[in-house]
Amino acid sequence: MRPDISIKRIYEETDSHDGYRVLVDRLWPRGFTKEKAHIDEWATEIAPSTATRLAYAHVPERWDTFKIQYKNELLNNEQLISYLDKWEEHPIITLLYAAKDKEHTHALVLQEYLIFCYNFRK
Template sequence: MNPKIFIKRIYEDFDEKDGYRVLVDRLWPRGVKKEDAHLNEWAKDLAPSTEARIEFGHIPEHWNTFKQRYNKELDANDQIAHYLEKWEEQSSITLLYAAKDTIRTHALVLQEYLEKAYGARKE
């Protein structure tokens, strides 16, 4: 069974429907207490590199370049297989992130990457 994967800002209210909650930011989000985050896991090794994050700088014109770079980083990340196996029995996973921009967020890129990876495992 492959999980359904969702994304959500960590500042949004906790919901039981979130399923397995994973923070996918490299840095801990400002103003969030660990006990209030309702996290199952903090997977900072799936976050984009500091260099990629700084280069993107949440500048919309840099989005496509960032996506390409982050996908290459994910391709080279030896932890991907570990997480795919670890999470495959979850019915749903919510990838949590802190960025204000909900359209151009690394969590969306990671969501798409994981969905494709799970799909490829079925074949």
Template sequence: MKIKLKRIYETFSPTDGYRVLVDRLWPRGISKENAHIEEWNKELAPSNELRKWFHHDPKLWKVFSEKYETELKEKGSGKEFLDRNKKQNLITLVYAAKDELHCHPLILKKYLENLILNDKIS
């Protein structure tokens, strides 16, 4: 299984594979028809409290990354997501953040890839 990232505002492509919106809030200006997503998984997104605390402040990136990874481990939603989608060849994590260097899907992708690599999915 391969995982890639893509902003929801980029052009949809059939080669994106299984598209999953991983934001807690629906992206502005995008209709559900134009989103071309198979799943909206809010459980993979940071909690509302963590999202509001971070507020996309690059100065908080390191601490945010650690807190978000801890949330992912505690919730177990990453393993559940991978177990449910283990037959997918390609999963594209779709998100709305403008700052592509300081956004939670970067952390999520790495976390999911580590689960796959360490065979923690059944």
């Protein structure tokens, strides 16, 4: 079964409709305790690499290049399969991220990639 995959800023209120909550940032969000985060998992292995993240630096003009680099990382990420297998048992997955820009976040790229992977598996 393919889970419904949504994204949300970690700073937003926790909701019962979030399902399985996964932090997908490589760095822990500033000023946030683990107790307050209410996460089920921290998936640092599928976050953008440090080099890709630093090259992007949340500059919107670099967004298209960032998306290509991050998708290439995901394509070559051997650990992604284990996440796909594990998350299949959850009906709802919420990918959590800390960035302020909701239109240019790696979580959007990851969400799209995961949905593609789950659809391809069927």
